[in-house]
Structure formats: C-alpha cells, structure tokens
Amino acid sequence: MTSIEVAELRKRYGGTTALDGMTFTARPGRVTGFVGPNGAGKSTTMRIILGLQTADAGHALVCGQPYRSLRCPLRSLGSLLDASALHPARSGRNHLLWLAQTQGLGTRRVDEVIEQVGLASVSRRTAGGYSLGMRQRLGIAAALLGDPPTIMLDEPFNGMDPEGIVWLRGFLRSLAEQGRAVLVSSHLMSELQDMAEHVVVVGRGRVIADSNVAELIAAVSGDRVRMRTSAPEAVAAALTAAGGQVVEADGLVVRRLAAEQIVAVLTANGLPFSELAPHRATLEEAYLDLTGDAVEYRGAPA
Amino acid sequence: MNLLRAEFTKFRSVPGWVRGVVMAALLILLFPVTGLGGGPGDEPSPVTGPDGQPVNNSYSFVHRPLTGDGQITVAVSKLSSEQDGPWAKAGLMVRAGSRYAAIMVTGGHGVRMQHDYLYDKAGPAVRWLRLTRSGGTVTGEASADGSRWTVVDKVQLSGPAQAGLFVACPSRIRGIAIADDTATAVFSRPELAGAWPVADWAGSVVSSDAGFTMTGRGDLGPATRSDVPVGVAVGDLLFGTFPALIVIVVVGTLMVTTEYRYGVIRLSLSAGTGRVRVLLAKAAVLAGATFAAALLASALAVPLWLRVVRGLGAYVFPAGPLALLRAEVGTAAVLAITAVLALSVGLILRRSATAVTTVVVVTVLPYLLALTPFLPPSVAQWMTRVTPAAAFAVQQTLTRYPQVDSVYTPANGYYPLAPWAGLAVLCGYTAVALAVAAVLLRRRDV
Amino acid sequence: MRAEWTKLRTTPGAAWLLLVTVIVTVALSAAVCAAATTCGTKVLLSGVYAGQAPVAVLGVLVVSGEYSTGLIHTTLAAVPSRATVMAAKALVVAVVVAVFGTAMSLVGLAEGLELPAAARAVTYLVLIAVLSVGVAAVVHDSAVAIGSVLGLLYLPPILAPLVANPRVVEELAPMTAGLPVLTAWSIGALLVGTLRLR
Structure with missing residues (x-):
C-alpha cells in the first residue's frame, strides 16, 4: 500500500x-x-x-x-x-x-x-x-x-x-x-x-x-450570493428585512436567500443592482471557518 | 558500506574539516622547526656502552691485571653513603676494554651481578662476593659465610683485563630532587687464586692489614634523560602532536555538533540505516582520515627530523626501528582515537564549545599538569596513568631501567604506563564515551 | 550594557559554566593539595589551570553563541557601534567572572590562601574571560574559538621546553607570562575582535 x-x-x-x-x-x-x-x-x-x-x-x-x-x-x-x-x-x-x-x-x-x-x-x-x-x-x-x-x-x-x-x-x-x-x-x-x-x-x-x-x-459556500449595487445601505436593509444576512466584502455577500428571492425583493423595492452571482468560497475562507476556534496564537483585534 | 561512503562524502565536502586534518598533519611534520636555532651547544656527547646506549661510567676502582683465569674473593664489611643511597655499590669487577662484569653489594637492593652497563641480575642479600674467570666465562657468586656459595650469574668476557674492587654511588633521587652522594665501603683483604700476574694494586685506596677502605661516587650503568639533558628522545620530535590534537578535537567535535546546529542530523537519521550505525560510520571515517594523515606526517617527520637533529650534532637517544615504528603509528592512533572521543563527547553534549573544552581538558591538561614543576611527582604519575593523557606513552622511546633510580617523569620522556597500556587507557575512555553517545542517540528525539 | 547582562542572565548555560569553574578549581586544588606534602599557594592555585577552561567557554559563548543562532544580526542592528557591543560584552563577562572568582577565593582564603595570590587568581580568570570574548569575535565559530583559546593557554608551557628559546615563549605566553602580558593579550584580542565583528 x-x-x-x-x-x-x-x-x-x-x-x-x-x-x-x-x-x-x-x-x-x-x-x-x-x-x-x-x-x-x-x-x-x-x-x-x-x-x-x-x-x-x-x-x-x-x-x-x-x-x-x-x-x-x-x-x-x-x-x-x-x-x-x-x-x-x-x-x-x-x-x-x-x-x-x-x-x-x-x-x-x-x-x-x-x-x-x-x-x-x-x-x-x-x-x-x-x-x-x-x-x-x-x-x-x-x-x-x-x-x-x-x-x-x-x-x-x-x-x-x-x-x-x-x-x-x-x-x-x-x-x-x-x-x-x-x-x-x-x-x-x-x-x-x-x-x-x-x-x-x-x-x-x-x-x-x-x-x-x-x-x-x-460545504462552506452554502447558499451565498455575491452582488454589486450603487446603494448598499438600502439594499442591505431591504434584504435583512426579507430574512437575509448581508456582509460587505468587495460588494455584498448575502446568505439565507436564494438568487431568485433577492432579485424579487430588490425589484419590488426598486433598488439598483448588478453582477448577481452565486458566491464560491475560497479554500482560505473554508479554512478560517474551520480553524476559527483552533488557532492557538491569535493577534488581538486592532 | 553505503553509509561509510556517505559519511566520507560528508567529511570531504566540508573544506574546513579537510583543512583541519591537513593542518594537524602539517603541525606534526613541521612543528619541530621551532626547536631549531638554539643549537646543541658545546655539551660533549655522552659516553656510550658496547650496545651503543648512553652510559654513566665513573667509579673508584682498585685493580691489577688479569690475563688468563683467576678468582678473587672479598667480604664487604661495611657500605654506607651520605644520602643513604639504595643503589650505592661496592664489589668486584673484571673489566676488559669497554666491557665489564661485576658483582656487588648495594645500599638497599642486596647483591647484584651486572655487566656491560645495561644488564642486571639480583642475588641474595649477603656480604661475601666472588668473581671467577675460567676460559672466557666470568662467574659471580655470593655467600653469607664465605664457605657456601651461590652462583648469581655467568658472563662471557675474555681477553686481557683489569680486575679488583670498585665503589660507585649514583646521585640520590627524591621525587624530582637530585642530590650528589658519596659512598664509603670497607672490604676485607681480597683473596686471589689462580694465575694472577705479579703486580701491585693500582688506584686510590686506604689499605690496612684488615682490608681496604674506599670511597666512590658516580655510577656504572645506563644513562637516563636526566643524565643527558641535551640529548634528544624520538618522542621530542613528535611534539607537534599537541597542537595537532587540539585541531583534531575541534574537527571531530564539529563533525557532529554542526549536524545538530544545522538540523542535518534529522536527514542523517531519516536516511534509515540505523542510528548507531550512523555514529559508527562517522567515527570510522573520522578516525580513518585522521589516522592516515597523521601516520603519513609522523612517518615522514621522525626520519626527517632525526637526520636534521643528528646533522646539527645533537645527541639522540638510540631507539630501535620497532620503537620508532611504534611511536609513529602510536601518534597517529592517539590522534585518531582522540578524534573519536571528541566526536562522542560532541554528540553527548551537542554543544561545540563545551565538547571541545571537555576533551582538551581531559587529554592535554593532565599532561600539562604532569609537566608542572611545583606539583609532586605522584600527581604527575597519576595524571598520566588514569586520564586519557596516559596515551602519550606511545611516544616513549626511552628505556626505564629498574636498576637505576632516575627522574622518570613524563617531562623527561618517561611515562608510568607501558606504551600500549597507555593507549589502552585512552581507548577505554573513548569506548565508554562512544557507548554513551550511542545510547543517547538511540533514545533521544531529534 | 544592561541588554548584554540580560542576555547572559537568560542563557541557562552561563550559570552552569560558573558552577563548573568553582567545582573544578576547588576539587583539583584539593586533590593536588592532598597529594602534595606541603600545601602552598602555588599548589592551591593549580586548580585554576583547569578552572579557567569553563571561564574561557563562557567568554567564547557570549559571542559565538550569537553567531551560531544569527542573533548577532539583531544585536548589531540594535547597537550599530561594534566597539560598544564588544565593550559591553567584555565588561559584563568580566564583572560576572570577577564576582564568582571573588566568592570562590573566599573559600581559598579560609584554607590559608594569601590575599595577594587570591586577587591575582581572580584577575587572571577575568582576563582569560575577556581574552575569550575577543578571540571568539575574531574567529566567530565557537569550536574554533575555544580550540584557539585553550591552545593559546595550554600549549606554550608544554612546548616551551622543546623549542629553541624557552624563555621567550614563557615570557610571551598568556598563561605563564604574568598579568601584564595577559592584559596585553586580552586587549589585543578585543581590538582585533572589534574590527572583525560584523
């Protein structure tokens, strides 16, 4: 072997x-x-x-x-x-x-x-x-x-x-x-x-x-969607109200809402958006997710 | 075999180590240069005996010619010396040219029969002595009462001779202190038998009806280093061994401590040929390279410097070809084995500086202390008997004579142990260090 | 200076070496004393012959220990003046050895050692340590440095009887010549070491 x-x-x-x-x-x-x-x-x-x-x-x-x-x-x-x-x-x-x-x-x-x-x-x-x-x-x-x-x-x-x-x-x-x-x-x-x-x-x-x-x-990517918008605050508010979770990272990353649901919410509120696509996590993100509590020496947050 | 080749590649591919070994060899070969320039001075060469050895040849002699056979008998009624010398001598002697045969009473060693300076045989502790020449044979006998005789020794000695009574008294040796001594002996009147030519006793003697009273100093016997201080012993020509030793110790230590310092030891051990075998291969390569280089150097140095020193007119203590070979091979062996000791100590301690110091302190320092004049000789003996410094005995080419008291110290070129026994002491220390190193290497995480 | 003291203090080997110095010196002196009939000052001080070896190791390691770990670059980045670094190292080692030497010679004084002799012995050990610091700065590698120092100390007395001019060797060798010559050796080694420090 x-x-x-x-x-x-x-x-x-x-x-x-x-x-x-x-x-x-x-x-x-x-x-x-x-x-x-x-x-x-x-x-x-x-x-x-x-x-x-x-x-x-x-x-x-x-x-x-x-x-x-x-x-x-x-x-x-x-x-x-x-x-x-x-x-x-x-x-x-x-x-x-x-x-x-x-x-x-x-x-x-x-x-x-x-x-x-x-x-x-x-x-x-x-x-x-x-x-x-x-x-x-x-x-x-x-x-x-x-x-x-x-x-x-x-x-x-x-x-x-x-x-x-x-x-x-x-x-x-x-x-x-x-x-x-x-x-x-x-x-x-x-x-x-x-x-x-x-x-x-x-x-x-x-x-x-x-x-x-x-x-x-x-497993880490899950149901994330990445998008860009010219009105991030309004979009975030609208999506959160619809039950989503929004993180700002090179545009916005949305969790817990499918792409079709997001399009429906934003269209209904008349908010601008572009480049809506499923987010593919990097290996790095997966790793950080996994090792988050296993790191022994971590720098204090700045 | 693969491992040996690998370790050899490791050794030869670090230029500093190769240079170190070459430097050690050059130190052995060239260091005696520092001894040149002083010149041998005007000291006369020592008297040499029939065997070519340097000898002491001064004594008092009261004698008359003996051409053929004859017998002389005497009782030594008193022998004393100012310093109570154990080797004060009084007795009978037949001397033909540079050869002689003598039977004597000594201050502390009973009756002895000695001949031609080097040879000595013990007899009983009695007072009556007799020498008989018959044909070419001289027989020495001793007796407690003058009637029942015991043969001590027989010596071949023919030709016209002088025979009679002699007294000698070597300097008294206490530790490294030397004191002149003079002996006084009282003899009965010698009884002669056989074909003695008609002649009077010649020599300085106080004669009475009861007998002769004589005083004497000096000795009849082999000369030692302290008698011929300007003489050169072969061991002296190899004194580059000491600086070479320090260089070799540094190389041997570095061969293992650098593996730890740079982490190469992990590679060596993960190459998987058995940890102890890695150590043994390393030791074999180091010892082999050192031995070869040092042997070449010492085998060249001894004949070369012997020629130079003789050419300058200095006296060289004679040494047989086997003794020379032993000194040369032994010097190379001392360096090679000390290198393995350094390797082992380096592996045990894993620190270069402490390992080098440990090995230098146990090999060179005891020798240095043995040379120190203010330390008692017992310390010097001890230092060169139980420490690895005992190994320098392989360089001894001087002979130690039991019938001569002298300053037999390492400083004079005499070691307390026999040459190979001294080397064995070093081997013992090295074997123990190597074994400890092997055990640690097996057990330790790296 | 304080920094050098901290470095020495936080190196576990230093304390061991000083302990070994004390043990070796006292033990050898005692052994020789027991063997000798008279127990004079010279005999008592023969322990220093061996005791100086760990002191030399200490001096060497203060410098070459930094070379083997690369710490020297950090040191020189923090204190770019070579002379200051060398002076600080030499001074710290000297003070430490002096303190231990003095403590050790108190034992000697109790055993009948005379005060001037004890003072000379302590000074001798201090100078040996400084010499080692200098030599280590010259050759960088600890094994070569300690080999050089021990060779410098032990070889001349062994070789002197066999060279053409024993007096010259004895008067120039660090171990046999006396304190002024040894001081010259130590200062010389420090100076050359300073130039070679990099």
Missing part, C-alpha cells in the same frame, strides 16, 4: 499536548494538503512519521511499515522537513550525494534530481549562499532521490518567489498524477489552492476536517 498512514498519535512535551489523537491517511495519486495554524502539530506529526521522534501512543506507517523498519527508506518516502538543514560549507550537490550514498545511489541520480528541480547552475556552490527558495528546491531534490512512491513536504512554499510557487504547484500535481501519494503541509490554505485534491485540516494536535477540497468548499 503506497500511502502514509497516521493513527491515533499522541505526544506530550512536558505539560503541553502536541498531538491529541492525530489520524489521517495520504493516499496515492493525489496531493493531500496538511494544513493548520502554527503549533497545530504538523511538524511533530511529520517527525514521528520519519521515526525521528517517538509518539507516546498511536502509530505511523509508510507503505504499510513503520519508517524505521524500512531498509532503504528514501526509496519509500521522500521527505523535506527543514530546507535549512544544510551544512553551509558543503555544496548542494555534495549534500545530495551523501544522502544518495546512504541509499546506495550514485552521482547519476543526484544530477538527475538537480536537473529536475532546476538547480543545475548552482549545485556546485556552497549551500550557505543559497536563498531560502533555492534551499527549498534542494530539499525537494533530496526528497526525490530515491524515486519514492510517497512524498512528504513540510512548508515547501516558504521563501519561494511567485514563479517558484507556480512551478512547485505544477510539479507536485505531476508527481501525484504519476500515482504517488504526496503530503504537503502549510499554514496557509491559499498555497494549496488549485493543487491539493484533499485536505487534512488540523488544530491543537487533532484533525478538524479530513475531506475532498470540492466538498469542503461547497
């Missing part, structure tokens, strides 16, 4: 609970987004998957086995935990080379992955001079070394320029299309938009939502 499977993980550090029954599965052939605010337990989960930390309870399996029992684990799971995990005096190519050698791979494979992530021109420079974006690419190259069926990346978009983000989205989608299970964590839902088919939303060490992206958005 080429998947990453996490079941009922629990971990405490002193008095704080980092993981509180974390359970999910990243399946082959799709990109699974792993999102949650900072401190939600994403990195801890990934370290436990890699056998770097031990869970107090529960288990994590890669391709059906605990990671530490795999013989050449980079051939089963490619991972990127921390792109800055580089010795600054070592060249990027040598960094990949030693990692490849632990798996019995040679320089050919190293040069292939360097080419794949577009670092060929700088691979012989020392890693200390790399930008964060270049480090992310190097880390992704390291994850690809063993040509693994499962790939796990922790915050790979951090520090990438817009061009890099577009590239990485396409790249991860193509990896999933090849049949791999791709797990990508992020604290920003927007980074996963148009890429992840499935998201696992976590907060305070447990899974809040584990669902298909389309379903998640549909």
Whole structure:
C-alpha cells in the first residue's frame, strides 16, 4: 500500500499536548494538503512519521511499515522537513550525494534530481549562499532521490518567489498524477489552492476536517450570493428585512436567500443592482471557518 | 558500506574539516622547526656502552691485571653513603676494554651481578662476593659465610683485563630532587687464586692489614634523560602532536555538533540505516582520515627530523626501528582515537564549545599538569596513568631501567604506563564515551 | 550594557559554566593539595589551570553563541557601534567572572590562601574571560574559538621546553607570562575582535 498512514498519535512535551489523537491517511495519486495554524502539530506529526521522534501512543506507517523498519527508506518516502538543514560549507550537490550514498545511489541520480528541480547552475556552490527558495528546491531534490512512491513536504512554499510557487504547484500535481501519494503541509490554505485534491485540516494536535477540497468548499459556500449595487445601505436593509444576512466584502455577500428571492425583493423595492452571482468560497475562507476556534496564537483585534 | 561512503562524502565536502586534518598533519611534520636555532651547544656527547646506549661510567676502582683465569674473593664489611643511597655499590669487577662484569653489594637492593652497563641480575642479600674467570666465562657468586656459595650469574668476557674492587654511588633521587652522594665501603683483604700476574694494586685506596677502605661516587650503568639533558628522545620530535590534537578535537567535535546546529542530523537519521550505525560510520571515517594523515606526517617527520637533529650534532637517544615504528603509528592512533572521543563527547553534549573544552581538558591538561614543576611527582604519575593523557606513552622511546633510580617523569620522556597500556587507557575512555553517545542517540528525539 | 547582562542572565548555560569553574578549581586544588606534602599557594592555585577552561567557554559563548543562532544580526542592528557591543560584552563577562572568582577565593582564603595570590587568581580568570570574548569575535565559530583559546593557554608551557628559546615563549605566553602580558593579550584580542565583528 503506497500511502502514509497516521493513527491515533499522541505526544506530550512536558505539560503541553502536541498531538491529541492525530489520524489521517495520504493516499496515492493525489496531493493531500496538511494544513493548520502554527503549533497545530504538523511538524511533530511529520517527525514521528520519519521515526525521528517517538509518539507516546498511536502509530505511523509508510507503505504499510513503520519508517524505521524500512531498509532503504528514501526509496519509500521522500521527505523535506527543514530546507535549512544544510551544512553551509558543503555544496548542494555534495549534500545530495551523501544522502544518495546512504541509499546506495550514485552521482547519476543526484544530477538527475538537480536537473529536475532546476538547480543545475548552482549545485556546485556552497549551500550557505543559497536563498531560502533555492534551499527549498534542494530539499525537494533530496526528497526525490530515491524515486519514492510517497512524498512528504513540510512548508515547501516558504521563501519561494511567485514563479517558484507556480512551478512547485505544477510539479507536485505531476508527481501525484504519476500515482504517488504526496503530503504537503502549510499554514496557509491559499498555497494549496488549485493543487491539493484533499485536505487534512488540523488544530491543537487533532484533525478538524479530513475531506475532498470540492466538498469542503461547497460545504462552506452554502447558499451565498455575491452582488454589486450603487446603494448598499438600502439594499442591505431591504434584504435583512426579507430574512437575509448581508456582509460587505468587495460588494455584498448575502446568505439565507436564494438568487431568485433577492432579485424579487430588490425589484419590488426598486433598488439598483448588478453582477448577481452565486458566491464560491475560497479554500482560505473554508479554512478560517474551520480553524476559527483552533488557532492557538491569535493577534488581538486592532 | 553505503553509509561509510556517505559519511566520507560528508567529511570531504566540508573544506574546513579537510583543512583541519591537513593542518594537524602539517603541525606534526613541521612543528619541530621551532626547536631549531638554539643549537646543541658545546655539551660533549655522552659516553656510550658496547650496545651503543648512553652510559654513566665513573667509579673508584682498585685493580691489577688479569690475563688468563683467576678468582678473587672479598667480604664487604661495611657500605654506607651520605644520602643513604639504595643503589650505592661496592664489589668486584673484571673489566676488559669497554666491557665489564661485576658483582656487588648495594645500599638497599642486596647483591647484584651486572655487566656491560645495561644488564642486571639480583642475588641474595649477603656480604661475601666472588668473581671467577675460567676460559672466557666470568662467574659471580655470593655467600653469607664465605664457605657456601651461590652462583648469581655467568658472563662471557675474555681477553686481557683489569680486575679488583670498585665503589660507585649514583646521585640520590627524591621525587624530582637530585642530590650528589658519596659512598664509603670497607672490604676485607681480597683473596686471589689462580694465575694472577705479579703486580701491585693500582688506584686510590686506604689499605690496612684488615682490608681496604674506599670511597666512590658516580655510577656504572645506563644513562637516563636526566643524565643527558641535551640529548634528544624520538618522542621530542613528535611534539607537534599537541597542537595537532587540539585541531583534531575541534574537527571531530564539529563533525557532529554542526549536524545538530544545522538540523542535518534529522536527514542523517531519516536516511534509515540505523542510528548507531550512523555514529559508527562517522567515527570510522573520522578516525580513518585522521589516522592516515597523521601516520603519513609522523612517518615522514621522525626520519626527517632525526637526520636534521643528528646533522646539527645533537645527541639522540638510540631507539630501535620497532620503537620508532611504534611511536609513529602510536601518534597517529592517539590522534585518531582522540578524534573519536571528541566526536562522542560532541554528540553527548551537542554543544561545540563545551565538547571541545571537555576533551582538551581531559587529554592535554593532565599532561600539562604532569609537566608542572611545583606539583609532586605522584600527581604527575597519576595524571598520566588514569586520564586519557596516559596515551602519550606511545611516544616513549626511552628505556626505564629498574636498576637505576632516575627522574622518570613524563617531562623527561618517561611515562608510568607501558606504551600500549597507555593507549589502552585512552581507548577505554573513548569506548565508554562512544557507548554513551550511542545510547543517547538511540533514545533521544531529534 | 544592561541588554548584554540580560542576555547572559537568560542563557541557562552561563550559570552552569560558573558552577563548573568553582567545582573544578576547588576539587583539583584539593586533590593536588592532598597529594602534595606541603600545601602552598602555588599548589592551591593549580586548580585554576583547569578552572579557567569553563571561564574561557563562557567568554567564547557570549559571542559565538550569537553567531551560531544569527542573533548577532539583531544585536548589531540594535547597537550599530561594534566597539560598544564588544565593550559591553567584555565588561559584563568580566564583572560576572570577577564576582564568582571573588566568592570562590573566599573559600581559598579560609584554607590559608594569601590575599595577594587570591586577587591575582581572580584577575587572571577575568582576563582569560575577556581574552575569550575577543578571540571568539575574531574567529566567530565557537569550536574554533575555544580550540584557539585553550591552545593559546595550554600549549606554550608544554612546548616551551622543546623549542629553541624557552624563555621567550614563557615570557610571551598568556598563561605563564604574568598579568601584564595577559592584559596585553586580552586587549589585543578585543581590538582585533572589534574590527572583525560584523
């Protein structure tokens, strides 16, 4: 089974609970987004998957086995935990080379992955001079070394320029299309938009939502209608009187009233309007809805 | 094997570490340059014995010629010295050219039969002595009453010789203090038997009917470092080991602490070959690289500097090829094993500065304290016996003679432990540190 | 200055290092004292040979700890004057070591240590700490810095008997030469360190 499977993980550090029954599965052939605010337990989960930390309870399996029992684990799971995990005096190519050698791979494979992530021109420079974006690419190259069926990346978009983000989205989608299970964590839902088919939303060490992206958005979108008007106050008053709920956000967003009802109300009151359309929630909105009460560190309202 | 290759790639791809190892090798090779320029001075070279070893050769001798076979018997009725020297000597000697055989009463070590400076055999604690030459063999015997004799030793010594009574008294050693000493001995009149040519006793002696009274100082025996302070021991030529050691300790520590600092340890451990094996591969690569570089340096340094020093006219204590090889290989081993110690301590502490300090303090500092003049010798012995600094004993090429009291301190090039035993002490510390590191690496979250 | 004190105070390692200094110095002195027949001032102070090592670590870490974490950029952004930063660091370390050294030598005084000798020992430790701060600012990396400091301290006495001019080495080496020469070393290291701070 080429998947990453996490079941009922629990971990405490002193008095704080980092993981509180974390359970999910990243399946082959799709990109699974792993999102949650900072401190939600994403990195801890990934370290436990890699056998770097031990869970107090529960288990994590890669391709059906605990990671530490795999013989050449980079051939089963490619991972990127921390792109800055580089010795600054070592060249990027040598960094990949030693990692490849632990798996019995040679320089050919190293040069292939360097080419794949577009670092060929700088691979012989020392890693200390790399930008964060270049480090992310190097880390992704390291994850690809063993040509693994499962790939796990922790915050790979951090520090990438817009061009890099577009590239990485396409790249991860193509990896999933090849049949791999791709797990990508992020604290920003927007980074996963148009890429992840499935998201696992976590907060305070447990899974809040584990669902298909389309379903998640549909659930949040509900019966919202977006419209524009030259008389927002009058429109809002009229619609509220008719039983609707109105929010001002780049025009008006109306809930609890169908589009036909809105048209009827506004026409009856002789109010002007344009661009009436069903509102499609962004993944970001869905996420904020879900994590609203799970955020641990929230800025005080200004 | 894959892991070894990976760790080697890691090692060679950080230029600073490679430079550190090369620098350590160069320090071993080139550091003796600092010793040049002072020159050997005008001190004469020490007297050497028949085996080429430096020797002490001063004593009082009352003698007469002996060409063929003959026997001489005497009782030493009194032997005393100003400082109560345990190695004050009075007895009989046959000397032919640079060789000799002697049987003697000593201040505190009973009867001894010694010959040709280096060789010593213990006999009973009695007062009667006899030397017999028959054919080419000299036999030494001792007796409590002058009638029943015990053979102590036999020595081959032929040719025309001088035979008679001698007294010697080496300087008294207390700790690192050296005091001149003089012995006085009272002998019975020697009884001669056999074909002694007609001659008188020659030499300085107070003679009476009852016997001879003689005084003597100096010694007959191998010279040690404190007798020949300007002499060079091979270990001295490797004193670049100390700066090299500090450099290697820094490299060994950095090899593991930088993995923690930069988070590379997570990658290393998630490559999944077993955590302890990662540690062992790292240790093997570090030790191998250090050993190879240091061995090359020391194997070049010893013959090179021996030539230079001899060319300058300095006296070099002789050392056999095996002893030289042991010093060279041992020096490389000390560096390699200390590097692994630094690696292990670095993994345990995970902090560069504290790890480097710990290793330097347990290896270099005890040696330094052992050199400190105001500390008692027992401390110096202890410092180079139970701490990792004991390992420097592998550089000892000087021989320690049980029949000679001397200042056998590390400062003089003598260590309390045998060379390989000293190295074993360091190995022990390293093995313990490595085991602790392995256990911690297995248990700790990273 | 206050900021440097806060940084040192809030680093848990500092207190440990000072504790280790006290333990090592007192323990080694006591051990040597027990082994020696006479327990003179020199013997009592032999503990300082080992006790200076953790002090050197403290001095090194005050600077290189900031390099390894990148905190140095924050510090220099807050206080752009290199000289002020170095002076503050050196001063804070010096005062802390002086206070601990004095407390430690009170124990020594009770054991029969003479006052001038105790004062010299404390001054010595303070200067070693300042020297370490300077060296760490010169080489940035903590392992290399501590290696350099310990090499500078321990190697000359070991190597001196074997070099051509032992007197010259002994009169220039920080550990054997005496306080004026050590002061020169410390100030020199601080100056070079200030120039290399970035």
